[in-house]
Amino acid sequence: MGYHIERVNSLIRQEMSEMLQRQVKDPRLGNFISITAVSTSSDMKHAKVYVSCVQGEEDRQEILGVLASAAGFFRREMAVNLRLRRVPELTFQWDDSIERGDQVLRLIDQVTPGEDCTDTESPRQD
Numbered sequence: 001m002g003y004h005i006e007r008v009n010s011l012i013r014q015e016m017s018e019m020l021q022r023q024v025k026d027p028r029l030g031n032f033i034s035i036t037a038v039s040t041s042s043d044m045k046h047a048k049v050y051v052s053c054v055q056g057e058e059d060r061q062e063i064l065g066v067l068a069s070a071a072g073f074f075r076r077e078m079a080v081n082l083r084l085r086r087v088p089e090l091t092f093q094w095d096d097s098i099e100r101g102d103q104v105l106r107l108i109d110q111v112t113p114g115e116d117c118t119d120t121e122s123p124r125q126d
């Protein structure tokens with residue numbers, strides 16, 4: 001991926017996060033929505049916005065639906081605030097990497113003994 005696409009991804013992610021914090025007041029979204037990543041196509045026509053929520057996955061479809069219905073609003077605001085030649089079409093996808101990471105950590109905790117990992121013995125001196 002080129003530097004330009006990475007920069008656009010970063011700009012879109014930052015702008016979306018700010019809009020969710022300051023401008024979007026939909027009670028269905030709650031307060032703990034996070035834009036975890038943005039992946040823009042090389043032709044700049046489409047961007048996948050990965051979303052996560054601290055509250056859990058139970059309202060996942062509703063949150064994605066609300067964001068999809070507000071995609072036009074987000075695009076218009078980005079066209080005003082960002083100096084891009086083309087603002088991509090936005091699609092929203094759930095990012096479950098936080099939940100998967102938590103599950104992996106719990107599995108590791110189950111496998112490893114409850115001992116402290118630090119070595120309490122002093123090093124051998126020969």
